[in-house]
Amino acid sequence: MDLERRFDVLVVGAGPAGLAAAAAAECGRSVGLADENPAPGGQIWRGESLAPTPSTFLGGVRVFAQPRAGALWAEAPEGRMVLLYDQLILAPGARERFLPFPGWTLPNVTGAGGLQALVKSGLSVAGKAVVVAGSGPLLLAVAGFLLKNGAVVRLIAEQALLRRVARFGLGLARSPGKFVQATGLLRAMRGVPYRPGCWPAAALGEGRLHAVTLTDGSDRRDVPCDFLACGFGLVPNTELPRLLGCLTRDGVVTVDDWQQTTVPDVFCVGEATGVGGLDKSLVEGRIAGYAAGGRPDAARRWFPARDRARRFASSLARAFALRAELKRLPHPETLVCRCEDVTYARLLACDSPRAAKLQTRCGMGPCQGRICGPAVGFLRGWPADTVRPPSVPVRLGSLAAEVQPHTACGRT
C-alpha cells in the first residue's frame, strides 16, 4: 500500500536552504518539507530546536525515483511514499569530499563534519585527542565545536597554501558579519596550531586509529590521536537533480535567476548549485520559495544578496583549491572504493568509469559512488557517472509494487 501525499510546493531537503524555501513558499499554499534525516535542520542545525514552520515535515524520507513528472517515490519509515507536487524545490545540500590515503579506512578516521555530526548525535569526545585535517573553513568550525565539547584538538592541518588562506581571510573583512565570525573562530582556537600547507599522508593503527602521519610535502611526523576528523571540502549532492533530468555543469546544478533548473517547475537551491555556505543557502532558498509561490517581486529583492553570496562562493573555491600532491596520496594497495574494497592499483588498470564499474565494481556498493566517485574524479579526472533509479539503496518492498523486469536493484 502506497502512502500518498500531495502538496502545492514540495521541498526536498530540510537544511537551511530547504527551510528558507519552505518558509518563503508558504502563502496560502500547501508546502511539504521532506528529509532523509529524522529531524529538520540539515547538518549545520543538526540537533538544534528550530522555529516551527506551517509546512508539513516528513522525516526519515528518502526519495529514490521519479515515476512520472509531478511525482516522486520515496522510502519512509512506514513504507513506500508517493509525493505529488505542482512545484518542486530541491535542496539536497552537500557531502564531504574524502580522499584516499593509506589507513583512511581505519575505524575512528571520520569526516571533519562527520565527527561533528556524530558528537551532535550523542557521542562524547571529552578528553579525546583529535587531529582535524583536510581543507576549507569547515575545519575551523569543527575544531571550535570539538574544543567546546571537551576534545583535545592536537592541530588543524589545512592543505591549502598559507598565502591563499591569508588572502581569503583578508577578503572576509569586506563582509563584516563573516569577518566577526572568522575572528571569533580563531579566538576560540587559541592554543591549537593551525597549519596551512599540511595534510595527512597516512593514518596509522591496527584495527583502529592510533596516530596520523602529517606532511608538508617534505617533512613527515606522526601525531598520536583518538580521532582523525578529515574532509577535503564539500561536494554538491547532485544525484537527485540529475535523476530528475536537471542539467549540471562542473558538478553543480544549472539554475536561472529564479533558481529554476532546466526542468520546468523544478527548482534547486543551496550547496547543490555551488558550495557557498549558510548565507547563499538561505538567500537561494528564499528566492526559489517566493518564485515557486508566485511572488517574483519578493524574490527579486534578494538578487543583490545572492550576488554577494556567490562572490563569496567563488573566493572560497579559489582559496581552498586542492593541491596536486594529494593525487599521490594513495599507494597501489590503498582502498579507494570502501564499499567494494577496490584498490587504487585495480583502478589504475581501468581507462574509464564504466570499465572500472564492470571490472572492479568500484562505485556499485551501497553508497552508490557517493564517497569514491568524487575521489576517483579528483585522482583520475573522470566525470560523475550517470544516475539511475533507485538513486539510493531501498528495500525490495519499496520497488515491488510496480517493479519492471529490467529495473535493476543495486546490491545492498
Added chain:
Amino acid sequence: VPETVAIRVDGREVLVMPGTTLAAALLGSGVVATRRSLTGEPRGPVCGMGVCFECRVTVDGAPHRLGCQTFCADGMEVRTDGP
C-alpha cells in the same frame, strides 16, 4: 536527571541518553567497528550523515540499518558482525 535508554550491542547492555543515534552510542561505548568489509577489514562511522553506509548494523534482526540515522530505543538489539 533525564532517563537513559538501554540497548544491547552484540549481547552487551549499553546505556545512552535519549536522542543518541546508534552510531554515536556504539562509538561512545568503545565499539569501534560497526561492520566488516568485503575483505574483512573493521569499519566504523565516517560521514555521520547517511551517505557512506559504513555505520550500517543489524537492528532487531533487520540488516543494513544506518547507525547514524537511527535513534536508540529501549530494548533495541544491535549486532555489528554483519557485512
